[in-house]
Amino acid sequence: MPKPGGTRTDERVERRLAAILAADVAGYSRLVGADEEGTLAALKALRRELIDPSVAEHRGRIVKTTGDGLLVEFASVVDALRCATHFQPLIRERNAGTAADRRIEFRIGIHQGDVVVEEGDIFGDGVNVAARLEALAEPGGICVSARVHEDAAGKLDIAFEDLGDQALKNIARPVRVYQVRRDDALSTISRPQLTLPDKPSIAVLPFANMSGDPEQEYFADGMVEEIITAFSRIHWLFVIARNSSFTYKGQAVDVKQVGRELGVRYVLEGSVRKGGNRVRITAQLIEAESGAHLWADRFDGSLEDIFELQEKVAVSVAGIIEPTLQAAEIRRSANRATRDLTAYDLYLRALAEVTACEKDRMIQALAMLDEAIAREPRYGRALALAAVYRVDLENHSWADDIEQNRLEAIDLARRALRDGADDPTVLGRAALVLGRLGEDIDAAIALIDRALALNPSFANGWYWSGWLRLIAGQADLAIEHFETSLRLSPRDQQGFHLAGIGTALFANERFADAAATLRVALEALPSFTVTYRTLASCYAHMDRIDDAREIVRRLRLLTPAVVPTIRFLRDPKQLELYLSGLRLAIGETS
Numbered sequence: 001m002p003k004p005g006g007t008r009t010d011e012r013v014e015r016r017l018a019a020i021l022a023a024d025v026a027g028y029s030r031l032v033g034a035d036e037e038g039t040l041a042a043l044k045a046l047r048r049e050l051i052d053p054s055v056a057e058h059r060g061r062i063v064k065t066t067g068d069g070l071l072v073e074f075a076s077v078v079d080a081l082r083c084a085t086h087f088q089p090l091i092r093e094r095n096a097g098t099a100a101d102r103r104i105e106f107r108i109g110i111h112q113g114d115v116v117v118e119e120g121d122i123f124g125d126g127v128n129v130a131a132r133l134e135a136l137a138e139p140g141g142i143c144v145s146a147r148v149h150e151d152a153a154g155k156l157d158i159a160f161e162d163l164g165d166q167a168l169k170n171i172a173r174p175v176r177v178y179q180v181r182r183d184d185a186l187s188t189i190s191r192p193q194l195t196l197p198d199k200p201s202i203a204v205l206p207f208a209n210m211s212g213d214p215e216q217e218y219f220a221d222g223m224v225e226e227i228i229t230a231f232s233r234i235h236w237l238f239v240i241a242r243n244s245s246f247t248y249k250g251q252a253v254d255v256k257q258v259g260r261e262l263g264v265r266y267v268l269e270g271s272v273r274k275g276g277n278r279v280r281i282t283a284q285l286i287e288a289e290s291g292a293h294l295w296a297d298r299f300d301g302s303l304e305d306i307f308e309l310q311e312k313v314a315v316s317v318a319g320i321i322e323p324t325l326q327a328a329e330i331r332r333s334a335n336r337a338t339r340d341l342t343a344y345d346l347y348l349r350a351l352a353e354v355t356a357c358e359k360d361r362m363i364q365a366l367a368m369l370d371e372a373i374a375r376e377p378r379y380g381r382a383l384a385l386a387a388v389y390r391v392d393l394e395n396h397s398w399a400d401d402i403e404q405n406r407l408e409a410i411d412l413a414r415r416a417l418r419d420g421a422d423d424p425t426v427l428g429r430a431a432l433v434l435g436r437l438g439e440d441i442d443a444a445i446a447l448i449d450r451a452l453a454l455n456p457s458f459a460n461g462w463y464w465s466g467w468l469r470l471i472a473g474q475a476d477l478a479i480e481h482f483e484t485s486l487r488l489s490p491r492d493q494q495g496f497h498l499a500g501i502g503t504a505l506f507a508n509e510r511f512a513d514a515a516a517t518l519r520v521a522l523e524a525l526p527s528f529t530v531t532y533r534t535l536a537s538c539y540a541h542m543d544r545i546d547d548a549r550e551i552v553r554r555l556r557l558l559t560p561a562v563v564p565t566i567r568f569l570r571d572p573k574q575l576e577l578y579l580s581g582l583r584l585a586i587g588e589t590s
Contacts, residue, residue, distance in 0.1 A: 013116055013118075014116070014117040014118070015114055015115065015116055015117070015124075016114075016115060016117060017112070017113070017114055017115075018073050018074065018075070018112070018113070018115050018122070018126065019073070019074040019075070019076055019077045019079070019080040019110065019111075019112045019148070020071065020072070020073060020074075020080075020110065020111055020112070020113070020115065020122070020126050020127055020129075020130040021060070021071070021072040021073075021074065021080050021083065021084060021108060021109070021110050021130065022069070022070075022071055022072075022108070022109045022110075022127070022130040022131045022133070022134040023051075023069050023070050023071075023072070023106045023107065023108045023109075023134065024068055024069035024106065024107050024134050024135075025043065025068040025069060025104055025105070025106060025107075026105045026106070026107055026139035026140075027105075027139070028067070028068035030101075031102070031104065034101070034102070035102070039104070042104055043068075043104055045250050046091060046094070046104060047065075047070075049250070050087050050090050050091060050094070051070070051087050054083050054086045054087040054090075055072055055083055057083075057086075058074070058079045058080075058082050058083035058086070059074065059075065059079050060072045060073065060074045060079065060080070060083055061073045061074075063120070063121060063122055064121060069106075069134075071122070071127065071130075073115070073122060076151075077110070077112050077147075077148050077151040077152055078151070078152060078155050078156060080110050080148070081110060081142075081144070081148070081152050081156055081158065081180075082156065084108050084110060084142050084180075085142065085156075085158060085180065088106065088108065088140060088141075088142060091104070091105065091106065091140070092105075092140055093254070093257065094253075096253070096254045096257070097253060097254060103139075105139035105140040106139075106140070107134050107135065107137035107138070107139060107140075107141060107143075108134055108137055108141070108142045108143070109129075109130045109131060109132065109133025109134030109135070109136070109137060109142075109143050109144070110130060110133065110142065110143075110144045110145070110148050111126055111129040111130040111133055111144070111145040111147065111148060112126070112145070112147045112148050112151060113125055113126025113127075113129060113130075113147070114126055115127055125171075128170065128171060129145060129168065129171060129175060132168035132169055132170075132171060132175075133145060133168070133175075133177060135169075136163070136166060136168075136177060137179070138179075141179060141180070142179070142180040143163070143177055143178070143179050143180075144160070144177070144178050144179075144180065145175055145176065145177065145178075146175070146176035146177075146178065148178075149176075149178040158180055158181075159180075159181045160178040160179065160180060160181065161178065161179045161180075161181055162176075162178055163177040163178060163179055164176070164177070165177075197238040197263070199236055199237065199238050199344070200236065200237050200238065200265060200266065200325050200326075200328075200329050201237070201238035201239075201240070201263065201264040201265050201266065202231060202237060202238070202239055202240070202264055202265070202266040202267065202268060202325070203239075203240040203244070203245045203258060203259075203262045203264045203266075203267050203268070204224050204227050204228050204231065204239075204240070204245055204267075204268045204269075205224075205245055205248050205253065205258065205267060205268065205269045205270075206220070206221065206224055206245070206246055206248060206249040206250075207220040207221075207223055207224050207269070207270045207271055207272050207281070207283075208220070208270070208271040208272070209271075209272055210271045210272060210273040211272065211273055211274035211275075219272060219274075219279075219310070220271075220272040221246075222310050223270075223272060223281060223310050223313065223314070224242070224245075224246075225242060226310045226311055226313070226314035227268070227313075227314045227317055227318065228241075228242055228245075229314065230314040230315055230317070230318035230455075230456075230457050231318055231321075233318070233424070233454055233455035233456070233457070233458075234318065234322055234424075234455060234457075234458075235422065235423040235424060235425065235454075235455075236381065236423070236425065237322075237325065238264070240262050240264055244262060245262070253269075255267045255269070255286045255288050255291060256288055256289065256291055258288060259288025259289060260288075264288060265287065265288060265289065266285060266286065266287060266288060266294070266325060266328070267285075267286045267288050268283060268284070268285050268286075268317075268321070269283070269284060269286065270282050270283035270284065274303065277302055277303050277304065278300065278301070278302060278303070279300070279301055279302075279303055279309065280298055280299070280300050281298065281299045281300075281301075281313050282296070282297070282298040282299075283296065283297060283298075283299075283317055284296035284297075285321055285324060285325075287328065294324055294325075294328055295320065295321060295324045297317075297320065299312075299313045299316065301313070314457075315456055315457040315488070316457070316487075316488065317457075318455075318457035319457035319458070319459045319487075319488025320459075320488065322457070322458070322459060322460075323459060323460075326351070329348055330348050330349075330351055330352040342375070343372040343373075343375040343376040343379050343382065344372075346368045346369065346371050346372035346375070346382070347368075347369065347372050347379070347381060347382045347385065349365075349368050350365040350366075350368040350369045350372070350382075350385060350389075351365075351385070353365040353368065354389065354392070358527075359396065359398045362389055362392060362393065362396075362398065365389060366386060366389050366390075369382050369385055369386040369389070370386070373386065378418075378419040379419070380416045380417075380418075380419040380420025380423055380426040381416075381420065381423065381425060381426055383412050383413075383415050383416035383419070383420075383426075384412070384413065384416035384420065384425065384426045384429035384430050384433075385429060386412050387409045387410075387412035387413040387416060387429060387430065387433040388409075388429045388432060388433060390405050390406075390408055390409035390412070390433075391409055391432065391433055391436050391437060393405055394406065394409075394436075394437065394564075395529060395530065395564070396529055396558070396559050397559045397560060397561035397564075398559075406437045409433050409437050410433065410434065410437055410438055412433070413429070413430040413433040413434055414430070414434075416429070416430050417430050417447075422454065424451040424452070424454045424455040424458050424461055425451075425458075425460070425461075427447050427448065427450055427451035427454070427461075428447075428448055428451040428458065428460060428461040428464045428465075429464070430447060431444045431445070431447035431448040431451065431464060431465075431468060432444070432448075432464045432467065432468065434447070435448075435467075435468045435471050435472075436467075436471065436568055441468070441471055441472045441570055442472075444468055445465075445468050445469070445472060448461065448464055448465045448468055449465075452465060457488060458488075459485050459488035460485070461485075462481045462482070462484040462485035462488065463481075463482065463485040463496065463497060463500070465481045466478045466479070466481040466482035466485065466497070466500045466501075466504075467500055469481055470500060470503060470504050470507065470569070471568055471569060471570055472570055472571075473507075473569070473570055473571030473574055475504040475505075475507040475508045475574075476504070476508070478500065478501075478504040479501050479504045479505070482497045482500045482501045482504070483497075483501070485497060493524070493525060494521075494524050494525075495521050495522075495523075495524035495525020495528055495531070496521075496525060496528065498517055498518070498520055498521035498524060499518065499521040499525070499528055499530050499531040499534070501517055501521075502514045502515075502517035502518035502521055502531070502534060502535070502538075503518075503530065503534045505517060506518075506534050506537070506538050506577075506578070507569070507571075507574045507577070507578075509541075509577070511538050511541055511542050512542070514534070514538050515535065515538050515539065515542065518531055518534055518535040518538065519535065522535065527558065529555060529558055529559055532551050532552075532554060532555035532558070533555065533562070533563075533564065533578075533582060534578070535551050536548045536549075536551040536552050536555065536562075536581070536582060536585040537577075537578050537579075537580075537581025537582045537584075537585060538581065539551060539581075539585065540580075540581040540582070540584035540585045541577070541580075541581045541584075545584065545585070548581075548584065548585035549585060549586075549587075551585070552585050552586055562582060562585075562586050563579065563582050563583075563586075567579075
């Protein structure tokens, strides 16, 4: 037993052989001087999300940390190198979108040597050499000693560059130093590229909280969750789950890389900025492969009812993006070689073919849909679109056999419902066909209501619902639904919507308002025969017979049938108002 105040001479110093990894942030003082809070927060996030998990995965022990670095002990050189070449490329990926003077980059040195262990800390020559090697490394680089290089040879698929013997500060002998080649380090974490789904695919990245208020983080995250939920109701869209897209939270990402890693064609990103009681949400849709921006917008609102605002923005974004994505998919399909056609591509080409009311293009589109259905007889979307196009044949008096065309359209709609009863697009198109050409308008309205319940941001669904309400005699509700569709898809072809609103105003005998709306609709879309018929009838009821007959003359350039064969208004009073005006316009007295 030692004397009081003396020392124990029989205590033995604990030594062991270890692989030591020393890491330090390049330019730490400059980074902190420019943005102390931001740098510390970013460094903490790197530790939490990338470095610490990698150390644990590779069986390392973090001995100590400093403000700008850390010291890690491993039992083997292989584990130390695997750890370093795992998280260094991840940090480079995260830095991809960050300005060079704001990037947090680590220098790393690795050495194997004898260390002294005392109360969990380690000391000795092995630690000192690792620290000096770290100082030699480039930002984002890794330098190792000859002992590490020799032990790793043949065990890891990593290439080294020989930097020769180096005189290290406070190390008596020269040390042979090797630098890990950066391209090889990247290859150690390369991920296989996922195959893109057959249907459009999208990932919604976490929105950046630009408020400077960490308490608003929950609002930004909630915004993204609402948008993902809204997208999930679009049945033809493949949506990446929140758990995957949120792995990019807090990172400056490259959307091309996101597209490859998540296997998606489109990426939605955005930001949330709060000021006082107001909030601004921005969003942009990007094609991942090319980096092209397809759409961008902003939304302003009050925080008085924060959850209602989240839902409103989510529904708006989903409604606007649906037609944007469909247009992008159509362009992509048009650029494919015809020998690669599938049922889906035939469906997209049929959609693209009918951009204007032309008989030849309509017939060609129907031929494409017939081929798609022959390939996939239970393809609900193709069946429903073929049914809708047969309604268009009726509208323009292009059907060779009116009754046969009507029966085929109804049959296609019913077949579509059997195979797509949970697809809002199928439900909506089938509802339009059955409401226009069938007998039971109430059943058609029930179908469109189900479509809108499944996808409240379904812009086309609200448009179709407008026509069905108009057919059913519900003119005021029809106007409301047409306007909802326009709000959800403000860049859509407005001529169709305005024709519906004008017809509803006409049904309510608001002739002056109807005529003004229908004239704008005609300018926007001069090929829609419904607009001509309603405007001609409207002018006739306003005693503007010459104007009515001029509209009829223009209508006959598009179709010989001024009075439609199938009466689309079910309310007897509204139907007689419509037909009596047309009879006056063409000079009939009864």
